[in-house]
Amino acid sequence: MAAAAGGFRALDDKSLLEYIKATPALCAQLGNQLDGISIKEVGDGNLNFVYIVVGPGGSLVIKQAVPYVRCVGDSWPLAKERSYFEALALKEHGRLCPDHVPEVYHFDRPMSLIGMQYIKPPHIILRKGLIAGIEYPLLAEHMAEYMAKTLYFTSLLHHSTLEHRAAVAEYCGNVDLCRLTEQVVFSDPYKIAQYNRWTSPYLDHDAEAIREDDALKVEVAELKSMFCERAQALIHGDLHTGSIMVTSDSTQVIDPEFAFYGPMGFDIGAFLGNLILAFFAQDGHSGQGNERGPYKKWILKTIEETWNLFHQKFISLWNEHKDGTGEAYLSDIYNKPELQLLAQKKYMSNLLHDTLGFGAAKMIRRIVGIAHVEDFESIQDDRKRSYCEHRALECAKKLLKERCQFESIGQVISVIQAIPV
Amino acid sequence: MAAAAGGFRALDDKSLLEYIKATPALCAQLGNQLDGISIKEVGDGNLNFVYIVVGPGGSLVIKQAVPYVRCVGDSWPLAKERSYFEALALKEHGRLCPDHVPEVYHFDRPMSLIGMQYIKPPHIILRKGLIAGIEYPLLAEHMAEYMAKTLYFTSLLHHSTLEHRAAVAEYCGNVDLCRLTEQVVFSDPYKIAQYNRWTSPYLDHDAEAIREDDALKVEVAELKSMFCERAQALIHGDLHTGSIMVTSDSTQVIDPEFAFYGPMGFDIGAFLGNLILAFFAQDGHSGQGNERGPYKKWILKTIEETWNLFHQKFISLWNEHKDGTGEAYLSDIYNKPELQLLAQKKYMSNLLHDTLGFGAAKMIRRIVGIAHVEDFESIQDDRKRSYCEHRALECAKKLLKERCQFESIGQVISVIQAIPV
Numbered sequence: 001m002a003a004a005a006g007g008f009r010a011l012d013d014k015s016l017l018e019y020i021k022a023t024p025a026l027c028a029q030l031g032n033q034l035d036g037i038s039i040k041e042v043g044d045g046n047l048n049f050v051y052i053v054v055g056p057g058g059s060l061v062i063k064q065a066v067p068y069v070r071c072v073g074d075s076w077p078l079a080k081e082r083s084y085f086e087a088l089a090l091k092e093h094g095r096l097c098p099d100h101v102p103e104v105y106h107f108d109r110p111m112s113l114i115g116m117q118y119i120k121p122p123h124i125i126l127r128k129g130l131i132a133g134i135e136y137p138l139l140a141e142h143m144a145e146y147m148a149k150t151l152y153f154t155s156l157l158h159h160s161t162l163e164h165r166a167a168v169a170e171y172c173g174n175v176d177l178c179r180l181t182e183q184v185v186f187s188d189p190y191k192i193a194q195y196n197r198w199t200s201p202y203l204d205h206d207a208e209a210i211r212e213d214d215a216l217k218v219e220v221a222e223l224k225s226m227f228c229e230r231a232q233a234l235i236h237g238d239l240h241t242g243s244i245m246v247t248s249d250s251t252q253v254i255d256p257e258f259a260f261y262g263p264m265g266f267d268i269g270a271f272l273g274n275l276i277l278a279f280f281a282q283d284g285h286s287g288q289g290n291e292r293g294p295y296k297k298w299i300l301k302t303i304e305e306t307w308n309l310f311h312q313k314f315i316s317l318w319n320e321h322k323d324g325t326g327e328a329y330l331s332d333i334y335n336k337p338e339l340q341l342l343a344q345k346k347y348m349s350n351l352l353h354d355t356l357g358f359g360a361a362k363m364i365r366r367i368v369g370i371a372h373v374e375d376f377e378s379i380q381d382d383r384k385r386s387y388c389e390h391r392a393l394e395c396a397k398k399l400l401k402e403r404c405q406f407e408s409i410g411q412v413i414s415v416i417q418a419i420p421v
Numbered sequence: 422m423a424a425a426a427g428g429f430r431a432l433d434d435k436s437l438l439e440y441i442k443a444t445p446a447l448c449a450q451l452g453n454q455l456d457g458i459s460i461k462e463v464g465d466g467n468l469n470f471v472y473i474v475v476g477p478g479g480s481l482v483i484k485q486a487v488p489y490v491r492c493v494g495d496s497w498p499l500a501k502e503r504s505y506f507e508a509l510a511l512k513e514h515g516r517l518c519p520d521h522v523p524e525v526y527h528f529d530r531p532m533s534l535i536g537m538q539y540i541k542p543p544h545i546i547l548r549k550g551l552i553a554g555i556e557y558p559l560l561a562e563h564m565a566e567y568m569a570k571t572l573y574f575t576s577l578l579h580h581s582t583l584e585h586r587a588a589v590a591e592y593c594g595n596v597d598l599c600r601l602t603e604q605v606v607f608s609d610p611y612k613i614a615q616y617n618r619w620t621s622p623y624l625d626h627d628a629e630a631i632r633e634d635d636a637l638k639v640e641v642a643e644l645k646s647m648f649c650e651r652a653q654a655l656i657h658g659d660l661h662t663g664s665i666m667v668t669s670d671s672t673q674v675i676d677p678e679f680a681f682y683g684p685m686g687f688d689i690g691a692f693l694g695n696l697i698l699a700f701f702a703q704d705g706h707s708g709q710g711n712e713r714g715p716y717k718k719w720i721l722k723t724i725e726e727t728w729n730l731f732h733q734k735f736i737s738l739w740n741e742h743k744d745g746t747g748e749a750y751l752s753d754i755y756n757k758p759e760l761q762l763l764a765q766k767k768y769m770s771n772l773l774h775d776t777l778g779f780g781a782a783k784m785i786r787r788i789v790g791i792a793h794v795e796d797f798e799s800i801q802d803d804r805k806r807s808y809c810e811h812r813a814l815e816c817a818k819k820l821l822k823e824r825c826q827f828e829s830i831g832q833v834i835s836v837i838q839a840i841p842v
Contacts, residue, residue, distance in 0.1 A: 161600055161649050169593035172586040179582055182748065190754045214760045218767055225749055228582050231650050327603065328646055333611045339635045346639055 007110050008080065010066055013039045016051055019113075020062075025106040026115045031057020043070065047078065047257070052118060059120070060105060065112040065257070069180075071371075072195070079176035082257040083112035088170075089259030090116065092234060097149040100142055100251050119245045119252045126251075127241040130278040131285060131378055133295045140302045142251035143244070143271060144309035151264045152317040154234035156328035164261075168231040171260040178228070178260055181237065185365045186224035190217050195370035202386030206393050207368045219400055223357045231261035239270040240362070241278065242373075265354025268310065273359030273396075275303050276416060277366060277375050280392035284379030300413050307352070307409035315344055353403045356412065360400035367393055395419045428531050429501065431487055434460045437472055440534075441483075446527040447536045452478020464491065468499065468678070473539060480541065481526060486533040486678070490601075492792075493616070500597035503678040504533035509591075510680030511537065513655060514571045521567040521672050540666045540673045547665040547672075551699040552706060552799055554716045561723045563672035564665070564692060565730035572685045573738040575655035577749035585682075585748075589652040592681040599649070599681055602658065606786045607645035611638050616791035623807030627814050628789045640821055644778045652682035660691040661783070662699065663794075686775025689731065694780030694817075696724050697837060698787060698796050701813035705800030721834050728773070728830035736765055774824045777833065781821035788814055816840045 011019060016039055020026045030037060030053070037055030043063075047070050051062040065083040069076040087107040094101035106115035129136065156164055188196055190211055198207045210216065236243070237258025245252045279299045286292035322340065323331045334340055366373045367389045376392075379385035395416055399406075406412055432440060437460055441447045451458060451474065458476030464484075468491050472483040486504040490497040508528040515522035527536035550557065577585055609617055611632055619628045631637065657664070658679025666673045700720045707713035743761065744752045755761055787794045788810045797813075800806035816837055820827075827833055 156646060156649055161603055162596055164649065165593040165596040165599070169590040172590035172593075175583055175586040178586070182582055187751055187754060191751070192753075214757070214763055217754060217760065218764050221750055221755070221764055222767070225577060225653075228577055228585065228749070229652050231652065232646075328649070329642055330608055330612070332613075333608060333638060334642070336635070339638065342635055343639050343642055346643070 008067075008112060011049070011051075011062075011064055011111075011113070013041065013051070016053075016062060019111075020053065023106060023108075023115070026053075026060060026062075029058050029060045029105050029115070030055045033057035047071070047082075054118070059118040061102075061116050061118045063114045063116065078180065080112040082174060082177050083107075083114060084109055085171060085174040085177070085259050086255070086257035087114050089234065089236070089256040090114070092154070093146075093150045093236070093253070093256065093259075096153045097146050100146040100253050102252055102254060119254065122247050123245040123250065123252065124247075125242055126244040126246045127274070127278070127374055129246055130241060130275075130299070131281070131375055133282075133285065133290075133292060135295070135298050136246050136248060136251070136302075138249055139246060139251060140305035140309055144306055144313055146251070146253055147239075147268055147271070147310050148313035148317060151233045151235070151267065152314055154261075155232055155264070155326075157318055157326040158321060158324065159327070160325055161327050164231070167234065168261040171234070174258070174260045177237065177258045178262075181258060182224060182228065184370050185361055186220055186227065189365045189369040190220060193370075196368060197370070197372070198368045199376075199382055199386040199389055202383060203368070203389060203393075206390055210364065210368055210393070210397075213397070215401055216397055219357065219403075220361060223361055223400075226263050226354070227266060227358075230263045232263050233261065234259060235262045235264060235267045236270075237262065237266070239267045240373075241271070241274040244271075263354055263358070265351055265356075266358045268307075268351070268355040269357065269359030270362050271359075272303055272306065272355060273362040274366075274373070274375075275299055275306075276359070276395060277363055277373055277392055279303075279416060280388050280395065280419075281373075281375035281379065284376065284381075284384050284388045300416065303416075304409050304413055307355075307412075311348055315348070318344060349407065352406060352409070356399045356403035356406060360396040360403070363392055363396035364400075391419045391421075429488075429533060431470070432472075432483075432485055432532075432534070434462065434472070437474075437483060440532075441474065444527060444529075444536070447474075447481060447483075450479050450481045450526050450536070451476045454478035468492070468503075475539070480539040482523075482537050482539045484535045484537065499601065501533040503595060503598050504528075504535060505530055506592065506595040506598070506680050507676070507678035508535050510655065510657070510677040511535070513575070514567075514657070514674070514677065514680075517574045518567050518570040521563055521674050523673055523675060540675065543668050544666040544671065544673065545668075546663055547667045548662040548695070548699070548795055550667055551662060551696075551720070552702070552796055554703075554706065554711070554713060556716070556719050557667050557669060557672070557723075559670055560667060560672055561726035561730055565727050565734055567672070567674055568660075568685075568689055568692070568731050569734035569738060572654045572656070572688065573735055575682075576653055576685070576747075578739055578747040579742060579745065580748070581746055582748050585652070588655065589682040592655070595679070595681045598658065598679045599683075602679060603645060603649065605791050606782055607641055607648065610786045610790040611641060614791075617789060618791070618793070619789045620797075620803055620807040620810055623804060624789070624810060624814075627811055631785065631789055631814070631818075634818070636822055637818055640778065640824075641782060644782055644821075647684050647775070648687060648779075651684045653684050654682065655680060656683045656685060656688045657691075658683065658687070660688045661794075662692070662695040665692075684775055684779070686772055686777075687779045689728075689772070689776040690778065690780030691783050692780075693724055693727065693776060694783040695787075695794070695796075696720055696727075697780070697816060698784055698794055698813055700724075700837060701809050701816065701840075702794075702796035702800065703809075705797065705802075705805050705809045721837065724837075725830050725834055728776075728833075732769055736769070739765060770828065773827060773830070777820045777824035777827060781817040781824070784813055784817035785821075812840045812842075 033056045040052045043050035049064045053060050065080040067080045068074040069078050090104050102117035104116050236256045243255045282292040282296050454477045461473045464471035470485045474481050486501040488501045489495040490499050511525050523538035525537050657677045664676045703713040703717045
């Protein structure tokens with residue numbers, strides 16, 4: 001197709017239809033029945049255009065990256081090459097964990113366009129489910145499975161250093177998206193920055209306290225350096241509760257456009273940190289026959305189970321493949337059960353500390369940085385919202401600064417529960 | 422020149438002369454006087470062929486990589502592409518620290534051949550000077566200068582993450598040399614391996630004790646992972662005392678073919694670890710009017726001064742450029758003197774711990790691994806040599822396992838001095 005081959009052009013509903021007609025892989029997904037298909041733009045994220053395409057013979061989603069941050073406008077340019085890394089990560093994570101990653105049907109690099117599986121209703125964005133107070137009994141199990149498989153198999157526990165360095169080099173190209181994270185997660189919240197906002201005036205003092213907290217800022221610098229320097233595994237890079245679609249028995253992880261080789265704790269922390277945000281937001285959703293006490297307990301249980309199941313599954317993969325291709329712990333050196341146990345204990349303890357640090361940093365930036373979360377934004381009353389946000393901030397600061405003292409997720413739950421009312 | 426453009430061929434004295442004649446950049450360094458030039462092959466290292474070319478009008482060195490490990494033979498293949506990374510690192514480190522890095526005149530990628538400055542006599546390899554008991558009053562100052570400049574300016578303290586990720590990706594290509602390090606430093610010494618050797622039977626128990634030391638092996642795995650995952654700065658990658666040429670007033674760092682983006686402590690540790698080896702070897706060189714007591718004191722003073730001067734110079738660079746391009750500590754976040762001090766203290770403390778870990782690992786591998794050091798090898802008497810080696814091993818194990826407890830280099834010196842006789 002001439003237009004696609006010739007370079008980039010932003011599509012709309014109409015030109016997208018022409019594009020689909022000219023692309024056999026997409027037609028095939030629609031059962032080659034193109035009469036009567038409907039196209040709906042649904043991109044509610046910050047960065048891209050997303051079209052749901054449904055016809056009598058099938059369905060798909062088209063996601064197109066545009067060369068700027070959508071929620072800010074073309075004053076904030078952003079490499080549309082992110083689409084390439086998203087497609088690459090979808091395929092790689094999909095290969096490792098097909099149950100929880102949508103299938104890619106088609107990728108057009110010049111057009112920065114991915115055609116992929118439509119995650120159909122009743123799937124909704126997990127964040128919306130958490131706001132609505134819906135329990136997902138398999139969420140912890142599914143997310144533990146997704147994280148254990150994608151992180152283990154792309155780390156040096158499974159990779160040779162030869163394949164690892166080649167993959168690391170490839171994903172170094174996704175630098176624009178990494179820089180966006182560096183700015184909005186690790187920098188802007190700790191200084192006066194143009195797009196920062198918070199529930200003012202209630203949180204004015206909280207925001208200032210964060211900018212003045214030397215101990216916190218020194219720790220954040222270490223986390224930022226780890227994010228920039230440590231190629232531990234192919235991480236999703238943006239694994240918050242808005243990147244996950246759920247039903248009661250299905251969990252699908254979408255939008256890995258921030259994917260690169262970084263610290264595992266950044267993914268696990270993003271998920272758990274956003275669950276903690278959801279926990280603290282519940283008091284803003286409760287009242288008048290809408291008691292959220294039991295749901296808060298369910299969120300805490302899900303946090304605890306996610307880590308514990310992740311731990312269990314990750315260690316199982318390690319044990320299962322201990323004589324495999326991974327070069328971090330060669331089997332003829334780490335060949336004794338008690339030594340293997342010691343090594344795993346240390347590895348998982350470090351990973352918990354990284355997880356808490358990154359998770360807490362992600363919590364903070366959602367309250368005093370540019371991009372807020374609907375969990376809090378949907379609380380209409382400013383005072384009520386700021387009360388929830390304040391407690392989340394207090395929790396995050398404690399987890400971040402004291403992260404290396406935690407030995408179990410149970411201790412983390414205790415800290416969450418002990419944040420003063 | 423057809424031969425050079427056409428691909429690789431290993432040169433000898435005669436074909437090298439033809440090569441030089443056909444290469445204007447090399448002729449120019451010889452003052453275009455090619456009659457009466459002498460060519461001498463002097464490669465005493467493990468990997469390459471090195472020719473000294475001296476004529477009436479000038480001099481130069483030609484270094485050619487061959488596609489195998491020279492000291493083992495073609496049964497151990499090794500990418501000759503290392504030559505590309507050596508030339509790249511020589512140029513980059515030379516730009517940052519021209520006083521201590523030889524100049525590159527010419528690089529021929531297909532031929533894996535570098536033409537560079539001849540570091541003339543009376544320069545000798547530092548290791549040989551240390552064995553001879555020669556004091557180098559400026560060594561600590563020079564090495565501190567070299568390490569501070571090359572490491573600071575290639576880290577995120579000076580780099581934007583944009584230039585950092587691009588450079589990291591480029592050096593991922595030097596994976597073959599990284600893998601060699603991974604094997605001979607972090608793996609082979611801790612298992613039964615074909616090329617391992619030690620002073621037998623005296624050190625049989627020591628070698629076995631290392632293979633059986635679970636606490637040590639868990640720490641070594643962490644260091645290996647850091648080596649493989651952490652792109653902190655463009656490191657030399659092989660900064661032992663055989664990669665340094667000295668006179669009383671000049672210090673030149675050669676042979677950065679292992680260069681890649683790795684942890685800074687690997688370079689600093691290589692240098693300090695090899696000085697510690699030199700220290701423990703002195704008892705093997707002393708006796709019969711050759712008292713090494715004062716020289717041992719000088720080595721310890723040099724270790725202490727190297728770290729302290731490095732610390733001072735590194736921090737000076739940081740302070741001088743704190744409002745510069747580096748993105749690890751943005752000036753509008755880390756803008757207070759006491760905060761800057763806190764951040765630097767933490768950074769340097771972590772760096773000391775990394776340095777001790779990597780330094781100790783490099784010591785161990787030189788005693789029970791494949792490649793030994795002349796410091797010990799030149800001690801003829803097996804019993805005497807093994808006594809020196811045993812003490813060095815005890816010191817290394819302690820430094821490696823307890824590295825995070827050290828707060829100053831003075832404490833390290835105390836440990837070295839307290840190793841039982």
